[in-house]
Amino acid sequence: EIVMTQSPGTLSVSPGERATLSCRASQSVGSNLAWYQQKPGQAPRLLISGASTRATDIPARFSGSGSGTEFTLTISSLQSEDFAVYYCQQYNDWPPEITFGPGTKVDIK
């Protein structure tokens, strides 16, 4: 099983500041990496797939980068609605071996 780790566990940021979240895979996943945002009481929302492609209706302040084992999600200027938990997810081809990272909580500084 591919193990995903995320850092930091919690990130305290002021509105308007930049946030950089990291995700690491225990072995290469190529570009098969997605990022999700989850707010309390809600289902996860897809932000990024293929490591760097924004999903439909996702604002341009969200960007993803990386390949292989190291990935980054950047939020260029945090808005109030961006305070949430962010998960990375890798998805291998067949047989599927889909795993999530433990999440990074972005809260208000």
Added chain:
Amino acid sequence: QVQVVQSGAEVKKPGASVNVSCKASGYTFANYYIYWVRQAPGQGLEWMALINPSGGSTYVAQKFQGRVTMTRDTSTSTVFMEVSSLRSDDTAMYYCARSVGISATPNWGQGTLVTVSS
């Protein structure tokens, strides 16, 4: 408009089984996989299984093999997941989500809370 709508909350006793449904609409049902992901209270996301509605083939994560079964009804565009031999640590929100093959999941159901308690 793409939607996946799940069945309502369930309360089960240890050892029982639960069946959760996921009804799809707004797209061609056979063309997209349905994933199942669960989230225990205060915890992260855990991928469980997937079904390909075209043909009905399934894949279950090793942790859940032997306890998770999925079926689909193409006439109603609905997927069903049964989890058997429930334990207290199966208490979680269970989500279904739509995917194009083995990929990210842009469309999620609202979740079904399953509580296992004696």
